[in-house]
Amino acid sequence: MAENIIGASNEDDVGIKEQDRLLPIANVGRIMKQIVPPNAKISKEAKETMQECVSEFIGFVTSEASQKCRKERRKTVTGDDICWALATLGFDNYEAPLKRYLHKFRELEGEKAANQMKATGHDYKQEEEEDEQYPLKFSLIGRNQQ
Amino acid sequence: MRQAGSYSGILMSGKTGPHLLPLARIKKIMKKSGDGVKMISGESPIVFSKACEMFIGELTQRSWMVTMQGKRRTLNKEDVASAVMATDLFDFLLNLVSEDTFKSS
Numbered sequence: 421m422a423e424n425i426i427g428a429s430n431e432d433d434v435g436i437k438e439q440d441r442l443l444p445i446a447n448v449g450r451i452m453k454q455i456v457p458p459n460a461k462i463s464k465e466a467k468e469t470m471q472e473c474v475s476e477f478i479g480f481v482t483s484e485a486s487q488k489c490r491k492e493r494r495k496t497v498t499g500d501d502i503c504w505a506l507a508t509l510g511f512d513n514y515e516a517p518l519k520r521y522l523h524k525f526r527e528l529e530g531e532k533a534a535n536q537m538k539a540t541g542h543d544y545k546q547e548e549e550e551d552e553q554y555p556l557k558f559s560l561i562g563r564n565q566q
Numbered sequence: 567m568r569q570a571g572s573y574s575g576i577l578m579s580g581k582t583g584p585h586l587l588p589l590a591r592i593k594k595i596m597k598k599s600g601d602g603v604k605m606i607s608g609e610s611p612i613v614f615s616k617a618c619e620m621f622i623g624e625l626t627q628r629s630w631m632v633t634m635q636g637k638r639r640t641l642n643k644e645d646v647a648s649a650v651m652a653t654d655l656f657d658f659l660l661n662l663v664s665e666d667t668f669k670s671s
Contacts, residue, residue, distance in 0.1 A: 440594050443618070447587050451619055452641075455626040461640040466629070469643040470622060473650070473659050477621050478592065478614060479599035480658045486603045497596070499609040506617060510655045514620050521616050525609055 442471040481505045499525075587615045625649060625656065 449467045456462065484505035485497050499522045507515045589611040596610065597603055626641070628649035633641045647663040650656040 440591075441598060443587055443591055443595070448622060451586055451622045452626045455623050456630050456641060459639065460630070460633075463640055463642040465643040466641050466646055469646045469663065470625065472662055473625060473646070473656075474618050474622060475595050476659055476662050477618065478595045481614075481617070482596045482599040482603055486599070490602075496605040496607050497603060497610055498607040499613040502610055502613045502617065509658075511617075511621075514617055517620070518613055518616055522609060522613055525612055529609075 442475050445471055448474060481509060481511075484509055585612070585615045587618055589615060592618070628653060 445464075445467050448471050449462065452462050452467065452470060481502060482497065482505075485501035488501055488504065489495070489497055499518075503515050503518050503522065506512070506518065592611040592614050593606060596606055596614070625646065629641055629645040632645040632648045632652075633639070636645075643663075650659045650663045
């Protein structure tokens with residue numbers, strides 16, 4: 421089912437960039453629905469506009485975070501950088517809940533990585549990022565580190 | 567010891583669990599933001615998925631208030647544009663929504 425492109429069925433189609441630069445309209449619409457009353461309606465155009473706004477938001481915040489990394493001569497944009505950028509750009513009420521969320525994620529990740537190492541000696545995180553090299557702190561490749 | 571189920575729910579790339587937005591797509595959008603963004607930690611898209619939820623929530627809430635002021639029950643794109651224009655925080659969206667409104671007229 422084509423979300424934004426008439427006739428497109430293959431997400432791998434090189435010519436169709438739309439699906440790459442926007443979040444899926446169904447997901448965006450679902451989040452919007454959680455806000456409005458149950459009997460409210462949301463026009464398709466409003467969802468499309470929201471898709472565009474979210475992509476712009478991601479780009480806007482990522483740019484700010486990436487500039488900070490460049491200034492500090494770091495190569496990798498981290499979750500902390502995103503939190504910092506959000507606060508800097510005025511989204512300071514996002515910062516605390518996101519930091520809690522990130523903290524929880526890191527806790528779980530630490531446990532999982534430890535379990536993975538014990539089990540296979542393989543750095544599971546390499547499955548998440550296809551084309552990136554890992555900064556040293558994530559390189560938990562089991563080389564007799566125990 | 568945490569259970570594998572709830573943990574993999576948090577980590578799975580957009581398939582299941584608490585993420586409402588696909589992480590791989592978020593990552594693609596981040597990379598296109600320019601400024602030579604090359605390396606992104608695995609946790610960044612996860613932070614963004616939450617941040618985007620909050621952002622969509624806030625903008626939707628403000629848009630809906632405009633809809634209600636107009637005594638309507640359908641949130642339309644002009645409501646989103648109005649909310650953007652009325653909120654300093656969303657100044658970075660001004661060009662986007664005015665282009666949008668322009669397209670339809």
